[in-house]
Amino acid sequence: MTRIVIAGGGMSGLSLAAHLAVADHRHPVVVIDDGSRPLDAMTWASWSSRPGLLDAAASRWFDKIRVHVNGRTTVLRLGRYRYRVVRGADLAAVVRRYTDPLRHFTYERGHVDGLTDGGLIVDGRFLRARWVFDSVIGPEDEPPPDGELVFRGWRVASERAVFDPEIPTLFDFRTSQAHGASFVYVLPEDAHHALVEHTSFVPPGTPPDETAQKEALAEYLGEVAGAGHYEIDREEHAVLPLRAAQPTRQHDHVLTIGARGGLLKASTGFAYERVQRDSAAIAESMQRHGHPFDLPRAPARFRLFDGVLLDVVTREPTQLERAFGALFRYRTAEPALRFLDEETVVPQELQLFAGMPAATYLAAARQRLTR
Ligand SMILES: Cc1cc2nc3c(=O)[nH]c(=O)nc-3n(C[C@H](O)[C@H](O)[C@H](O)COP(=O)(O)OP(=O)(O)OC[C@H]3O[C@@H](n4cnc5c(N)ncnc54)[C@H](O)[C@@H]3O)c2cc1C
Known part of the structure; x- marks a missing residue:
């Protein structure tokens, strides 16, 4: 058969x-x-640097993202990347x-x-x-999971034209870090409509705090985005084991x-x-x-980096903003996206890590390697 x-x-x-x-x-x-x-x-939204078979499925393509980190909002070009949105x-x-x-x-x-x-x-x-x-x-x-990504997103219709239709916000740290390393993500459709998602990295098994997520979303829409009156058309929420x-x-x-x-x-x-x-x-x-098993494998260090980052930010939530701030501190988002795509070489990674607290990450790496 x-x-x-x-x-x-x-x-x-x-x-x-x-x-x-x-x-x-x-x-x-x-x-x-x-x-x-x-x-x-x-x-599904994602960044990509090369053409793909299913590109025709994308309903939106963006060539810039916005990040708000360490008290500053920056618009970053994506270089050779594009950020696209694909509906099911x-x-x-x-x-x-x-x-x-x-x-x-x-x-x-x-x-x-x-x-x-x-x-x-x-x-x-x-x-x-x-x-x-x-x-x-x-x-x-x-x-076993090393952490969980807990998120709740609202597709909102806002009375005021508060969303930038051309630029998604990949992360905005103007939200409380009391319930885990958290940021808000905004995927705009037009000036009045967007998916606004509260996202947290938490230790495995942490029950999602629905009330805190909703309060954080309402606070972000009211105080940060300045949405005024808005309707919630749709809600999505999930806990992804990492x-x-x-x-x-x-x-x-x-x-x-x-x-x-x-x-x-x-x-x-x-x-x-x-x-x-x-x-x-x-x-x-x-x-x-004639078999499906000849698949490329990324170098093992990338999985170590992921594990170490999760260990650090689930223990000390404020470290996530520092880490993302370090990765996205260049004129374009390209160096960070290349790293997240596991396509960097070690000297580039050392440069990217230069903005992070070395002792914290080295201690976490040592712990992981000696487990
Ligand atoms: C709400 C949400 C939003 C996400 N957004 C993004 C994003 O923007 N960008 C991104 O890169 N990733 C995103 N992810 C993460 C990830 O890309 C998705 O989870 C993605 O759908 C995973 O693909 P999959 O094929 O593994 O699982 P799925 O897409 O969930 O496919 C599994 C399929 O199997 C079916 N099924 C389940 N159990 C059975 C069974 N026992 N027998 C038969 N059929 C079964 C389901 O109906 C489903 O169609 C998101 C995840 C979630 C939950």
């Missing part, structure tokens, strides 16, 4: 389906999703343009109960598969993809662009070798 099953038709499952449709025509592909996370409710329905529509013309690609509604020898269990029934790309079950030895360690993705005929596969960057909570690159690499491996 040569069937490929993609377990979960969310961001990573759909992205992989499109890349396989372009690269590999030997196997029938079935995407199975139980509908538990409706795509219409999802939007648009991603699905663009993916279907690639897969619908291929009769051997199908989409099925079903609940994946588990993975098993030679296939998987869907709605209680065994389904044989040569390869399973799993975004829903996850590896057996999933590493893992610095790489889970074992490969097991027999299974490759874990998406957030469960460790593609969520532990120091940012972003996964979209990493999933695009991973999908392209999987499809290329399939085409070249």
Whole structure:
């Protein structure tokens, strides 16, 4: 049986389906999703420095960001990067343009109960598969989280024209640090409408404080943004487990993809662009070798950096502003984004770290390495 099953038709499952449709025509592909996370409710933003197969899914592109850190607001050009916004329905529509013309690609509604020898269990029934790309079950030895990203976002309609339609705010630290290392993120649609999101890095297992999040959002909209009267059209909230360690993705005929596969960057909570690159690499491996396992790996030090940052900021929340301030202190955001994309070399990293308290980070790194 040569069937490929993609377990979960969310961001990573759909992205992989499109890349396989372009690269590999030997196997029938079935995407199975139980509908538990409706795509219409999802939007992903991310930065990117190169063209991608699914670029047509982006509804907005920005070439500048705003940051407010250490008491100063700065607008930064993105250099060779662009910041883009992809809505769930648009991603699905663009993916279907690639897969619908291929009769051997199908989409099925079903609940994946588990993975098993030679296939998987869907709605209680065994389904044989040569390869399973799993975004829903996850590896057996999933590493424990090093922290959590807790966020609550309001899509607001403000009476006053307070949002800059051309410039998203990647982080604004004018919010209380009492409930964890926190900032506010603003993704504008136009001068009156934006997603305003309160985001905190907290130790694993910290229960989200809904009241504090809502108070912080109201305070930001009132006192910082000066929104005046506003309506909340939609709310999103989530707790994302952040893992610095790489889970074992490969097991027999299974490759874990998406957030469960460790593609969520532990120091940012972003996964979209990493999933695009991973999908392209999987499809290329399939085409070249007939298996999906020839995947590039970033140097291990980047996972150490993520873990150390999480250790430091979950212990001492005010360090997050110092760290982001150091990374984004250049004329453009490019050095910071290149580092977060794990594409810097050691001398560049040493320069970026120069603005951070060395003793705090070295002690945290030492602790991590001797655990
Ligand atoms: C609210 C929110 C906002 C985010 N915003 C961003 C962002 O702006 N930028 C960014 O880079 N990252 C963002 N992330 C992080 C990350 O990119 C997303 O979580 C992303 O959707 C992960 O992709 P995935 O394919 O691993 O999981 P999902 O996209 O969640 O896909 C999993 C799919 O599997 C289905 N499913 C679940 N269980 C089963 C089962 N047992 N059987 C069958 N189907 C099942 C679900 O219906 C879903 O469609 C965000 C996360 C959340 C929660």
